[in-house]
Amino acid sequence: MSFIPWPENATLYQPLKEDQILLSDCASSLAVQAYLRMCGLPVQVVCRVNAEYMSPSGKIPFIHVGNQVVSELGPIVQFTKAKGHSLSEALDDVQRAEMKAYMELVNNMLLTAELYIQWCDDATATEISRPRYSSPYSWPLSSILAYQKQWEVRRKMNAIGWGGKTLEQVYEDVSQCCQALSQRLGTQPYFFNKHPTELDALVFGHLFTILTTRLTSAELAERIKSYSNLLSFCRRIEQTYFEDKRS
Amino acid sequence: MLQTSLDPLPMKGPELGVQADDIEPPEIEQEPKQEVLENKDVVVQRVHIDGLGRTKEDLLTYEIAGVFRAKNLIDVMRKSHEARQKLLRLGIFRKVNVVIDTSRGEDALPNGLDVTFEVTELRRMTGSYNTMVGNNEGSMVLGLKLPNVFGRAEKLTFQFSYGTKETSYGLSFFKPQPGNFERNFSVNVYKVTGQFPWSSLRETDRGVSAEFSFPVWRTSQTLKWEGVWRELSCLARTASFAVRQESGHSLKSSLSHAMVIDTRNSSILPRQGGLLKIHQVSVYISDPHLNLVPTPLTDVLSASLWGGLLLPIGDKPTSIADRFYLGGPTSIRGFSMYSLGPQSEGDYLGGEAYWAGGLHLYTPLPFRPGRGGFGDLFRTHFFLNAGNLCNLNYGEGPQAHLKKLAECIRWSYGLGIVLRLGNIARLELNYCIPMGVQSGDRICDGVQFGAGIRFL
Numbered sequence: 001m002s003f004i005p006w007p008e009n010a011t012l013y014q015p016l017k018e019d020q021i022l023l024s025d026c027a028s029s030l031a032v033q034a035y036l037r038m039c040g041l042p043v044q045v046v047c048r049v050n051a052e053y054m055s056p057s058g059k060i061p062f063i064h065v066g067n068q069v070v071s072e073l074g075p076i077v078q079f080t081k082a083k084g085h086s087l088s089e090a091l092d093d094v095q096r097a098e099m100k101a102y103m104e105l106v107n108n109m110l111l112t113a114e115l116y117i118q119w120c121d122d123a124t125a126t127e128i129s130r131p132r133y134s135s136p137y138s139w140p141l142s143s144i145l146a147y148q149k150q151w152e153v154r155r156k157m158n159a160i161g162w163g164g165k166t167l168e169q170v171y172e173d174v175s176q177c178c179q180a181l182s183q184r185l186g187t188q189p190y191f192f193n194k195h196p197t198e199l200d201a202l203v204f205g206h207l208f209t210i211l212t213t214r215l216t217s218a219e220l221a222e223r224i225k226s227y228s229n230l231l232s233f234c235r236r237i238e239q240t241y242f243e244d245k246r247s
Numbered sequence: 248m249l250q251t252s253l254d255p256l257p258m259k260g261p262e263l264g265v266q267a268d269d270i271e272p273p274e275i276e277q278e279p280k281q282e283v284l285e286n287k288d289v290v291v292q293r294v295h296i297d298g299l300g301r302t303k304e305d306l307l308t309y310e311i312a313g314v315f316r317a318k319n320l321i322d323v324m325r326k327s328h329e330a331r332q333k334l335l336r337l338g339i340f341r342k343v344n345v346v347i348d349t350s351r352g353e354d355a356l357p358n359g360l361d362v363t364f365e366v367t368e369l370r371r372m373t374g375s376y377n378t379m380v381g382n383n384e385g386s387m388v389l390g391l392k393l394p395n396v397f398g399r400a401e402k403l404t405f406q407f408s409y410g411t412k413e414t415s416y417g418l419s420f421f422k423p424q425p426g427n428f429e430r431n432f433s434v435n436v437y438k439v440t441g442q443f444p445w446s447s448l449r450e451t452d453r454g455v456s457a458e459f460s461f462p463v464w465r466t467s468q469t470l471k472w473e474g475v476w477r478e479l480s481c482l483a484r485t486a487s488f489a490v491r492q493e494s495g496h497s498l499k500s501s502l503s504h505a506m507v508i509d510t511r512n513s514s515i516l517p518r519q520g521g522l523l524k525i526h527q528v529s530v531y532i533s534d535p536h537l538n539l540v541p542t543p544l545t546d547v548l549s550a551s552l553w554g555g556l557l558l559p560i561g562d563k564p565t566s567i568a569d570r571f572y573l574g575g576p577t578s579i580r581g582f583s584m585y586s587l588g589p590q591s592e593g594d595y596l597g598g599e600a601y602w603a604g605g606l607h608l609y610t611p612l613p614f615r616p617g618r619g620g621f622g623d624l625f626r627t628h629f630f631l632n633a634g635n636l637c638n639l640n641y642g643e644g645p646q647a648h649l650k651k652l653a654e655c656i657r658w659s660y661g662l663g664i665v666l667r668l669g670n671i672a673r674l675e676l677n678y679c680i681p682m683g684v685q686s687g688d689r690i691c692d693g694v695q696f697g698a699g700i701r702f703l
Contacts, residue, residue: 050495056484064488067592141476141498 006083010043010065012036013051019135020049021060022128023213024114029061031205032073036063037241038196039085049136077198087197095192099199102184102191106199109177110206113170113220116162119153123216175223178207182227189236196237203230204237291315291323292350292359298366302339303398309426310334314362323347327362334364337428338402339395342367369394379408380672380698386410399425415439429462445585445689447486447594448493450568451478469505474498479568487592493567547609551703553578553634557599570597573636574657574688576697578603580632581659581681586689588636602652603634605703609665626665630677632703633658657683674698 014029015021021029029045036043043063048054055062055071062071063079070079080086088096118129133149134142157163162170181203190196191203207230211221224230294314296307310333317323327345334343343366350359375390386408393403402421408414417437424430435458440451454475461468477497481490508523555571572595573579574587588598609626635652663677675697681690 048492050492053480053495054491056481067488069488069491137496138498141496144476145496 006041006085007066008042010041010063012043012045012061012063013048013054014045014061015051016047016049016136020132021047022118022132023209023215024111024118025052025060026213027111027114027206027209028059028073029205030209031202032061032063032076034204034237034241035073035077035087035198035201036080038087038201039080041080041085073198073202087195087201088192090195091192091197099192099197102181102199103202105177105180106202106206109173110210112157112160112162113174113177114206114210115153116157116165116170117167117215117220119150120157120163121167121216125150127216171219171223174220175226178224178227178230182230185229185233187229190233200233200237204234208234208238287319287358289318289320289323289358289360290356291317291362292354292356293361295361295363296366297363298368300368301371301398302368302395302400306337306399306425307334310337311364320360323360323362327364331364333428334366337400337423339369339400340366341369371395379410380668380674380700384410384412385698386413399423400428412442413440429467430460432457432459434458442482443585444482445572445583445595446567446597447482447490448567449480449482452476465508467507467509469507471503471505472501473503474500477566477568479566487594489591489596490567490594497566499569546611547607549607549609550605551607552602552604553703554602555600559599565599567596570599571601571636572597573601573603573634576675576677576691576695577699577701578632578703579634579657579659579681580630580661580677580695580697580703581679581690581692582657582684583689583691587634587657588688589638590687598636599638600648600652601634601636603632603703605633606631612664624667626667627662628665628675629660629662631658631660633683634703655683655685657681657685657688672698672700673702675702 012029012032015025017026033043033045051060051062052058056069057071059072062069063076065079068079070076077086088099091099117124119125130146130150134146137145154163165173185191190200192199207224210224211231211234215221291314294311296304296311299307311330314323314326314330317326324347327347331343331345334340343364346363346365348361348363350356350361371393373392373394375388375392377388377390379386379388387410388406388408390407391405395401396403400423404419404421405417406419407416415438417435417439419433419435419437421433422431435456436454437456438451438453440449442449452475454473456471456473458469458471460470475498477499478495479497480494505524557565557570559565572585572588574582575584579587585597586595588601589596608629610628612625612627633656635656637651639648639651659679659681661677661679663675663679666674668674677695677697679692679695681692684690
């Protein structure tokens, strides 16, 4: 593994922060930003209306480094590893497997719950998701794109078996996921004791975003707040890595 | 016995006694005066149209009205022929025959004429299958046409086209004004997908458009509004970032006006006449297309000039899908398809201003093989193409723009063979020598094949 210098002009792309970006994308983007900060790799965050369509996989966020474009946390971790930066080098095989398992848990539970609440809950979809998603476009394109996205997410939810769930059940799932994370974290500063890994970045991205995003109901944030060690975990990472300016 | 049965004529008859003074001098029949038909006054009393099914009669009265005004026989024939042409151009009849006869009936005048148009209507619905050659791509086109849907020459068309690069479908409704066919409107709904490998770009357009045409003196004017939902995406993972930045959805609404004067006698290899088409679209002016062909002997000299300018409103940058592209066997020969001008990592981004000119000398094939038949579809041609494509910095002013378009001109020359396909398309096989090549341009020197409808 040769050490290839990280360019100065590395950029991370996401949708518009104020008016457009939704909870799930914001969480994913924050996770990647946290990871890069933990690696000590500077990256500039640029907001673009068409970030979702610019991304090679269609998912937010993606980074443009040199002349390469990589999207989503998993591939980005691989990409930085190829450039000689890694947070999980010190882990042994068992720990690495455990880390991967917990990351899967977060993706399957937290991320899916975020998508469900955004697009399958009618109140949220009508008041928040569709207006925000379609805000940069003029009518009738705005309606077309918003409904298209909603149908796409609902189809995906049905495919993975979440279509029949109620909101209560989803909140329960989130609680259970948080309980598992809280238990694993215990009293340690990070999931794998002294040093943060990509798992810490991912958990931080999702929890912090849920805690600081206003939804139609505060229920989701409340469920997380009941786990105090997760709260202090989020605060710690924010203070350590984002104290200059949260982007 | 045999003789009598074979002989039908009575051998015995009344004796014709021929007396000398019975013989009268034969009458010299007067030759009937050969009437000079042109000078004979006639009155057209009735004009019928036979064979109408679903066509409404009021539509046709305008087309045949001229026949009533004819004053003599030759005029009747001429006006009937004109009316026949008018009936055919409505696009609702398969065949029109004209029968001119003297008037019959009670109120028939001695110099009265009845003119009858015997028409065969087109079938209510026709399907078609074509293969089409567009600008350097081939496609299979399935069509459904309903001519004369409601009886007044309205036409409904549905088309589905599956091509090597593009798939599209469209529905269109056309209605002319009864009595005034050149005034018409049409409404279209369509979805078109195109691939542009020279830019690593894929574009899908879904749109509606409404178009209104009317003649003004000798020109044909068209006003068109079009609303399009445009989706751009990268064709490959290796697309340059400049093209990736343009991915996404946009809504475009445009108002355009076109004016056409066409006096050519053929649109593909004209021998005489000229075409002037000026097309302006709401925000941008594009494509004044001037094609002059002075008359021939058997050789034809042809010159053409294209140009275009894209002016953005305000500060918004122009979209890659709106910019102009140049190069290829249908524009500046000797260069690869649309591979000229601004580019990024091998993807061509197009330019906001361009000009291109071509000079051609067409001659029949040497030694004239197949003359009178197949050989007439071929021509050899010598050509000289030149042009330029660039982006403009609008703060600099028109002087700087002209200067920019005039420097680093790309040009090419060569010779080749042209084949005309019906009245639609043209195939060319050329040997090209590109010159003035700038860094970044992709050339195709040597033999180049081109197929298309619109050539420089």
